[in-house]
Amino acid sequence: MSSLGPTLGAIEIGAIFSTLFFGISTMQAYNYYRDYPKDRLTLKVLVIGIWSLELLHSALLWHTIYSLTVTFYGEPQHFESPPQTFYFTLLLSALITVIVQFFFCDRIRVFSGKALFPLICCAMSVLFFTGTLASVVLLYIKNSLVVVNTHRWLLTAIFIVTTVTDVAIAISMCYSLGRVRNSEFPKTRNIVDTLIIWCIESAVAKSVASVLQLVLFETNANALWWMIFLLPKASLFSNSMLAALNDRNRLFNGATEDPPPFITFNSNSTQTPSRPSRNVVIQMTRMTETRIDDRDDSMETKAEIEALNMKNAAECR
Numbered sequence: 001m002s003s004l005g006p007t008l009g010a011i012e013i014g015a016i017f018s019t020l021f022f023g024i025s026t027m028q029a030y031n032y033y034r035d036y037p038k039d040r041l042t043l044k045v046l047v048i049g050i051w052s053l054e055l056l057h058s059a060l061l062w063h064t065i066y067s068l069t070v071t072f073y074g075e076p077q078h079f080e081s082p083p084q085t086f087y088f089t090l091l092l093s094a095l096i097t098v099i100v101q102f103f104f105c106d107r108i109r110v111f112s113g114k115a116l117f118p119l120i121c122c123a124m125s126v127l128f129f130t131g132t133l134a135s136v137v138l139l140y141i142k143n144s145l146v147v148v149n150t151h152r153w154l155l156t157a158i159f160i161v162t163t164v165t166d167v168a169i170a171i172s173m174c175y176s177l178g179r180v181r182n183s184e185f186p187k188t189r190n191i192v193d194t195l196i197i198w199c200i201e202s203a204v205a206k207s208v209a210s211v212l213q214l215v216l217f218e219t220n221a222n223a224l225w226w227m228i229f230l231l232p233k234a235s236l237f238s239n240s241m242l243a244a245l246n247d248r249n250r251l252f253n254g255a256t257e258d259p260p261p262f263i264t265f266n267s268n269s270t271q272t273p274s275r276p277s278r279n280v281v282i283q284m285t286r287m288t289e290t291r292i293d294d295r296d297d298s299m300e301t302k303a304e305i306e307a308l309n310m311k312n313a314a315e316c317r
Helices: 005-035 041-071 085-112 116-142 152-181 186-219 224-230 233-246 248-252 287-316
Strands: none
Touching (some): 005 041, 041 085, 085 116, 085 233, 152 186, 186 224
């Protein structure tokens, strides 16, 4: 590995993107604790735990870059034998990915009311983490990126499993939400449509990154260009989870007074809006008709929420 571009350059680009996404995660974590102070404790612990793992991930990654560019300056042999903190960076990335996938698998269980498919997705996530752990152990023992070539089949299997798992989770969530969409109430359908679009966009972003990573790895594993997509993956996953938590206010603002239980992530939680709500009176010639329509819409929405509450009470609790 004589050229620095496909080695150190690829790692630095991946670290820059990872740090950028970590900054976004930090902002999202702050917004979460500000807007949802009454969420259940497990969700709060999950958010701070993911953020802490990301912080450690970024610290270890930049320690690797500092070691390669400063501590071992002028010693190109260390590009094939990077600091061992680099291997723990890969392990942390896999751990964050699995935690986020478990989170969305639990959402599928709540949406669908069934546990079989979420369990299959969880099993695939565990398989991905086990493979990553095995590869990190090999890298740690050999302390050389030569393992990438000698155990190329293992890395290929890891990349394929995580890509398939992401796509399966996205399809299952869209299908489960599509069942809820079969409602006669337009506001519920609009909310579900927004959720489905978000699921598709999130899945496309993660799947494209995974596919590009796999293609670059299979094309030339010695060149570490695939690291550009591997290193930021942890932050990309955590951002998708935090976005799902933080979008609740935006989704239901103006639609319902309180979000329905199938999307609150906590049947007992209430959300604090970023600014105090106020009543708005619109003066118009058909004031009576408008108020009646608004009341009807409100009654329809509340009826739908109550039906969904009865259907999903056990899962949400």
